[in-house]
Every structure is written in C-alpha cells, then in structure tokens.
Amino acid sequence: MNSELWSPASGLRSASTKRCKTYFKRKRWCVEHPVLMTQELHLWQLRRPFFVFFLKNFRKSFGVVGSSDVLLLLHGFPTSSYDWYKIWDSLTQRFNRVIALDFLGFGFSHKPRPHRYSIFEQASVVEALVAHLGLSEQRINILSHDYGDTVALELLYRSDHNRSGHITINSLCLSNGGIFPETHYPRFLQKVLKDSGFISPVFTRLINFRLFSRGIRDVFGPYTQPTEAEFWDMWTGIRFNDGNLVMDSILQYINQRLKHRERWVGTLTSTSAPLHMIYGPLDPVNPHPEFIQLYQKLVQRSTVSVLDEHVSHYPQLEDPTGFFNAYLSFINSF
Numbered sequence: 001m002n003s004e005l006w007s008p009a010s011g012l013r014s015a016s017t018k019r020c021k022t023y024f025k026r027k028r029w030c031v032e033h034p035v036l037m038t039q040e041l042h043l044w045q046l047r048r049p050f051f052v053f054f055l056k057n058f059r060k061s062f063g064v065v066g067s068s069d070v071l072l073l074l075h076g077f078p079t080s081s082y083d084w085y086k087i088w089d090s091l092t093q094r095f096n097r098v099i100a101l102d103f104l105g106f107g108f109s110h111k112p113r114p115h116r117y118s119i120f121e122q123a124s125v126v127e128a129l130v131a132h133l134g135l136s137e138q139r140i141n142i143l144s145h146d147y148g149d150t151v152a153l154e155l156l157y158r159s160d161h162n163r164s165g166h167i168t169i170n171s172l173c174l175s176n177g178g179i180f181p182e183t184h185y186p187r188f189l190q191k192v193l194k195d196s197g198f199i200s201p202v203f204t205r206l207i208n209f210r211l212f213s214r215g216i217r218d219v220f221g222p223y224t225q226p227t228e229a230e231f232w233d234m235w236t237g238i239r240f241n242d243g244n245l246v247m248d249s250i251l252q253y254i255n256q257r258l259k260h261r262e263r264w265v266g267t268l269t270s271t272s273a274p275l276h277m278i279y280g281p282l283d284p285v286n287p288h289p290e291f292i293q294l295y296q297k298l299v300q301r302s303t304v305s306v307l308d309e310h311v312s313h314y315p316q317l318e319d320p321t322g323f324f325n326a327y328l329s330f331i332n333s334f
C-alpha cells in the first residue's frame with residue numbers, strides 16, 4: 001500500500017532538517033525540540049507529499065484494487081489528520097483511495113500569520129487538492145469530524161449549487177461537529193481565545209502542554225482517555241510551525257458558524273446526498289440529547305449512529321471499532 005502526506009513550504013524545510021534524535025523504546029517517543037512525538041506520528045509525518053496552495057499537508061493511500069470509491073477525511077479542531085490513524089487501515093481495505101489532509105493552520109501544514117483563517121478558504125483548499133489529484137470528475141465520499149463537519153457543509157453547499165470548481169459529493173458522514181450554534185458549547189479556552197481581541201496573541205503564547213492536555217482531556221470520556229504519548233502527539237501537531245500562535249484566528253470559525261448558519265444548516269436540510277451522523281453521546285461540546293434531537297428534527301433524511309454512552313467528542317479515537325462499523329454500515333447501505 002502506498003501512503004503519503006503533504007505539507008507547507010515551511011513544513012517542508014522542517015521535515016528535511018529535523019530528524020528523530022533519540023528513541024525511548026518503552027514509550028516509543030521521538031524527541032524533536034520543542035515537543036515529543038511517538039514513532040507512529042513521526043512515520044505519519046515523513047510519508048507526506050507536498051501540495052501547493054499555501055502548501056498543505058495531506059496523506060493518501062491506494063487501497064482496494066478494482067474499487068473506484070474515493071474517501072476524503074476532514075479532521076477537527078485543534079488536532080490534525082492523525083485523528084484518523086486508528087481506522088486508517090480499515091478504511092483502505094474498503095476504499096480504492098483514501099485521502100486525509102491537515103487543514104491550513106493545523107498539524108504539519110503551513111501556519112501563516114497574520115492570516116484570516118476561514119471555513120471558505122479551507123473548502124477552497126480541499127477543492128484544489130481534489131483537482132490536483134485528478135479527481136475533479138470523481139464522486140467523492142466525505143467523512144468528517146468537528147471543524148471538518150463545517151468545511152464539509154461548505155463543500156456540500158458548493159456541490160449542490162454547482163459552484164465552479166466544486167467537488168461532486170457522493171455521500172457525507174458527519175461526527176460530533178458543532179453544526180448548530182444553538183447547541184454548541186465551546187470550551188472555556190476557546191471562548192477566551194476567540195473573543196479577546198488584541199489580547200488574544202498574548203494568550204496564545206501562554207498555552208503550554210499542561211493547559212492543552214487539561215482542556216483536551218475534558219472532551220474525552222472517563223474510560224477512553226488518550227495515553228500520555230497520544231497527548232504529546234496532539235500537542236506536536238499544534239506546536240509544529242508555532243501553530244499555537246494562530247489558534248485565536250482559526251477559532252473565528254465559531255463566529256462564522258453563527259453568521260452563516262442559514263447557508264450551512266440550510267444545505268444540510270435540503271441536500272439529496274446520502275447523509276449520516278456518527279455521534280459520541282458523552283460530548284460536552286455538543287451535548288446529548290440536545291444536539292442529536294435537534295439534528296434528527298432538522299435533518300430527517302439522515303441516518304444516525306449513536307455510539308456507546310462512554311464515548312465523547314472524539315469517537316474515531318475513543319471507539320474506533322464502533323465508529324468504523326457504523327460508517328461501514330452507512331456506506332454499504334446505498
């Protein structure tokens with residue numbers, strides 16, 4: 001199987017100059033100043049090609065021979081495409097091509113600053129990536145999570161309205177994204193960073209591993225917590241290219257969801273594309289039953305999979321088997 005990842009100009013230089021200095025076999029950690037990463041993340045990083053649209057990081061695999069199905073994976077905030085690593089191999093057994101990218105400002109992609117990050121720009125980058133891969137005429141299945149859900153809805157809007165350069169969407173599966181502003185409860189640090197104006201850059205410089213791990217721990221279930229190594233891998237993706245310094249700008253997506261609710265929720269309720277929602281019900285960001293009841297009320301054409309009660313905001317990491325089985329049932333249903 002051929003796997004690749006893609007990254008930005010500055011990321012390319014970093015990848016070529018940084019190397020794993022020390023391995024701790026018990027922890028399988030690779031020391032790379034200023035953060036630690038596991039061997040698995042290091043290999044994920046090294047296998048990426050480079051795509052120029054501000055140069056973004058993405059990974060693709062060629063899987064099942066004889067299948068023409070293409071799957072595009074869109075990750076959440078504040079992490080990266082590495083969120084899909086637990087189900088990556090399973091997905092490549094089902095689809096001919098599986099593509100995962102790090103959005104601009106995330107993971108191993110470029111993190112320009114100052115810069116006005118937006119959902120619209122991220123959707124345009126995805127469209128450019130699909131064109132770059134020669135898949136513009138292909139029907140694309142999208143599997144998204146959190147922030148990626150909103151990017152997916154913008155792509156769906158463009159697809160349904162035949163906008164120039166749009167992706168033709170074959171199916172869309174969402175998971176634990178705050179697509180309804182009225183049922184979305186950002187974490188305290190998110191609210192501070194997005195609403196503090198000129199003080200926000202000061203706060204971004206104060207974010208450290210301890211603050212990050214404490215915040216991310218709260219959106220995992222008590223029995224599905226990441227390991228210490230997994231926390232470090234998430235933090236590595238943020239600190240690469242000083243990503244913590246752009247978090248306040250990226251977080252404006254929460255305000256964009258409110259401003260463009262009619263556009264994105266409207267296309268979700270009116271589309272004819274096959275839809276599915278995979279939901280971790282212990283999610284404090286999109287709490288049960290408030291979120292899922294509103295989803296089922298407004299998006300009546302969609303099917304829904306509610307995972308075990310201990311699964312929270314990161315279902316693909318907390319219950320990869322349940323998540324994959326739910327997605328497989330959906331994708332095999334049409």
